[in-house]
Amino acid sequence: MKQGLFISVEGLDGSGKTSCIKAIRKYLEDNNEQVVVLREPGGTNIGEQIRHVVLNPKNTEMDDVAEMLLYASSRAQLFAEVIKPTLESGIIVICDRFIDSSVAYQGYGRGLKIDDVYQVNLTAIQNRLPDVTFFIDIDPETSLRRRFNESETDRLENEKMQFHEKVYRGYLELCQQHGNRIKKIDGSGSLQDISDAMIEEIKKIVRGR
Numbered sequence: 001m002k003q004g005l006f007i008s009v010e011g012l013d014g015s016g017k018t019s020c021i022k023a024i025r026k027y028l029e030d031n032n033e034q035v036v037v038l039r040e041p042g043g044t045n046i047g048e049q050i051r052h053v054v055l056n057p058k059n060t061e062m063d064d065v066a067e068m069l070l071y072a073s074s075r076a077q078l079f080a081e082v083i084k085p086t087l088e089s090g091i092i093v094i095c096d097r098f099i100d101s102s103v104a105y106q107g108y109g110r111g112l113k114i115d116d117v118y119q120v121n122l123t124a125i126q127n128r129l130p131d132v133t134f135f136i137d138i139d140p141e142t143s144l145r146r147r148f149n150e151s152e153t154d155r156l157e158n159e160k161m162q163f164h165e166k167v168y169r170g171y172l173e174l175c176q177q178h179g180n181r182i183k184k185i186d187g188s189g190s191l192q193d194i195s196d197a198m199i200e201e202i203k204k205i206v207r208g209r
Ligand code: TYD
Pocket: 012, 013, 014, 039, 040, 041, 055, 071, 096, 097, 098, 099, 101, 102, 103, 105, 106, 154, 156, 157
């Protein structure tokens, strides 16, 4: 049986990831594919408990390495419990954030060693990178404006602008380094434009399988 396709979607908060994921899910299901959508951190019982700790705005004393390991733990559980068996049964997995979030936020954003973040996370995902990753490109100012319209923000969203700029630059660097896997999608257009661009890429991959 053929392996399922593994797709991850990345971007700053407010980039429209969630709505675009709904649109690509619909496209794939309309084309008779089975799809599982997951979010990080979380997606499993254990992962949701970790999410509660890692995103809680009250946890202001959290150490950067502890934070990186918590995200990686949630990811390890999600990979072993859900992603691996789902892909093995031929089903498409779409992940709202994955390893690149840790490299961008904990590596570039917090300033942890990029190699360390990779090593820990590659262990967590048993070296199985996504087949394709979409980075929805919106700049930190746009992200901030969109986040201001939300009533509640989490611990990461409350970080200073400088942090989000570092994360953004990190993502752009990742797009350059991993151009084969990570596709940069212009996030300034409508949600329809963004999801159409993603669907075009997916069509190419599905055709080549
Ligand atoms: P979430 O509410 O899922 O935000 P979004 O809707 O933007 O995905 O919160 C996830 C937050 O955690 C987000 O600010 C990015 C951050 N994060 C990391 O710092 N490292 C990671 O590995 C992951 C998965 C998320």
